Amino acid sequence: MTTVAEPVARRVEQVMGMPISLALRGRHATGPDADAAWQAALAELRWVDEVFSTWRPDSQVSRLGRGEIAVDDCHPTVAEVLRLGDHARVASEGAFDVVRTGADGVRRLDPSGVVKGWAVDRAVRPLLALADTDVCLSAGGDMVCHVADPHGEAWVIGIEDPLAPTRLVARVPLHRGAVATSGSAHRGAHVVDARTGAAADALASVTVIGADLTSVDIDATTALALGKDGPAWLRSRLRTGVVVWADGRAETVA
Amino acid sequence: MKRIVLWVLSTLSTLVVLFGYHTSTSSTMATATGSETAITGSVQASGAGTTSSGSAPPSDTGSASSSSSSGSSSSSSGSSGSTTTVTGAAAQTRYGPVQVQLEVSGSTITNVSVLQYPNSDGRDIQINQYALPQLIQQTLDQQDGSVSMISGATYTSTGYSQSLQSALDQAGL
Numbered sequence: 001m002t003t004v005a006e007p008v009a010r011r012v013e014q015v016m017g018m019p020i021s022l023a024l025r026g027r028h029a030t031g032p033d034a035d036a037a038w039q040a041a042l043a044e045l046r047w048v049d050e051v052f053s054t055w056r057p058d059s060q061v062s063r064l065g066r067g068e069i070a071v072d073d074c075h076p077t078v079a080e081v082l083r084l085g086d087h088a089r090v091a092s093e094g095a096f097d098v099v100r101t102g103a104d105g106v107r108r109l110d111p112s113g114v115v116k117g118w119a120v121d122r123a124v125r126p127l128l129a130l131a132d133t134d135v136c137l138s139a140g141g142d143m144v145c146h147v148a149d150p151h152g153e154a155w156v157i158g159i160e161d162p163l164a165p166t167r168l169v170a171r172v173p174l175h176r177g178a179v180a181t182s183g184s185a186h187r188g189a190h191v192v193d194a195r196t197g198a199a200a201d202a203l204a205s206v207t208v209i210g211a212d213l214t215s216v217d218i219d220a221t222t223a224l225a226l227g228k229d230g231p232a233w234l235r236s237r238l239r240t241g242v243v244v245w246a247d248g249r250a251e252t253v254a
Numbered sequence: 255m256k257r258i259v260l261w262v263l264s265t266l267s268t269l270v271v272l273f274g275y276h277t278s279t280s281s282t283m284a285t286a287t288g289s290e291t292a293i294t295g296s297v298q299a300s301g302a303g304t305t306s307s308g309s310a311p312p313s314d315t316g317s318a319s320s321s322s323s324s325g326s327s328s329s330s331s332g333s334s335g336s337t338t339t340v341t342g343a344a345a346q347t348r349y350g351p352v353q354v355q356l357e358v359s360g361s362t363i364t365n366v367s368v369l370q371y372p373n374s375d376g377r378d379i380q381i382n383q384y385a386l387p388q389l390i391q392q393t394l395d396q397q398d399g400s401v402s403m404i405s406g407a408t409y410t411s412t413g414y415s416q417s418l419q420s421a422l423d424q425a426g427l
Contacts (some may be wrong), residue, residue, distance in 0.1 A: 008402065023402055141406040159387060160406030170387040171401065177384055183407030205407055209384045240384045252387050 011038055016049045018140035027132035038128035041137065048119040051075055054110050065109035096222040096232045117180055117217025120144055130251045132166045142180040144213050150175060159242050162205035169250040178213035182206050182220040201217060201246060202227035208241040
């Protein structure tokens with residue numbers, strides 16, 4: 001705690017409609033290797049956006065959703081993401097589903113709840129290859145952390161208060177792992193219970209900490225969609241995290 | 255599901271057993287029992303407006319602290335502010351061994367690691383091998399700048415300028 005903190009080099013870029021923040025510490029925090037790895041990470045995220053974005057009418061996922069092409073016509077990763085979504089649907093007894101019925105009654109394919117964490121898990125790989133370098137890569141508040149020396153200084157992640165985004169509700173020290181938060185802040189209620197289509201509003205936010213961002217992102221979204229049953233569901237999966245209820249009460253899950 | 259819940263309950267009671275576990279020989283266990291006081295303090299310290307889960311039932315805590323009274327002297331010496339790492343004995347559960355390690359700073363648990371855990375059920379069983387989040391109530395400018403990154407509900411580009419992450423990036427921390 002009293003050791004002098006190593007300087008952290010930061011980079012930010014907008015991709016997929018959200019800020020991608022990188023913090024590097026250690027041998028390759030700056031320099032050509034760091035620049036190349038950062039560009040490789042951004043290129044991966046841009047490629048994922050081209051294939052999976054539901055905001056781009058010409059993306060493979062948009063065309064798949066309109067029935068213009070089949071899964072077999074898409075890049076193999078599309079089938080991989082749909083499989084992940086299907087596992088999450090089964091594990092959540094339907095609360096998480098990449099196919100949801102909109103307010104207009106139309107069923108739509110939207111794998112965004114899977115894609116973000118999955119994309120960051122892929123994008124971080126070139127950064128993790130930087131020798132003796134600590135990495136923290138965040139896509140819009142969901143992140144993968146890695147400390148090269150297992151006994152080195154942990155990254156400390158602040159968990160934002162969903163009801164007052166200039167405040168924090170918790171701090172999480174993390175050497176190697178991922179943190180995802182799902183909540184209603186910033187974009188209004190964008191998570192619905194796929195079983196009913198109703199906005200999930202019992203919980204203001206759910207943060208899950210685990211080994212990989214793909215699964216913690218899915219579990220955070222699922223717990224938010226499950227509402228008041230979300231914390232118990234997380235515990236049944238032996239998850240670590242923080243839940244903030246709609247009334248502002250914060251609760252650790254462990 | 256029921257099996258997992260049972261397993262969690264058995265793990266929790268195992269933790270309690272670990273901290274109440276009496277041994278006449280091991281000096282690490284003396285430290286470990288001393289830290290049991292710190293656990294109780296940590297749960298109470300989570301304080302106003304917050305709740306903390308995973309704490310042992312009051313009766314179990316009571317029995318654990320009474321059985322660990324011999325370790326209370328090392329607890330008071332450990333509450334001077336330095337971080338102490340304590341390792342519990344490996345405990346057998348019906349699903350395999352469980353062993354935990356705590357880092358304790360003063361009266362606060364700063365890290366909980368699980369050194370051994372049952373994995374017979376494969377990927378579905380993922381024990382909490384990550385540090386417990388520390389509940390706090392503060393703004394960014396109230397703390398010492400030690401937060402590296404902010405996790406929150408998805409920022410849009412337009413909301414980003416208001417976000418804490420923006421402040422962090424600008425500060426270059």
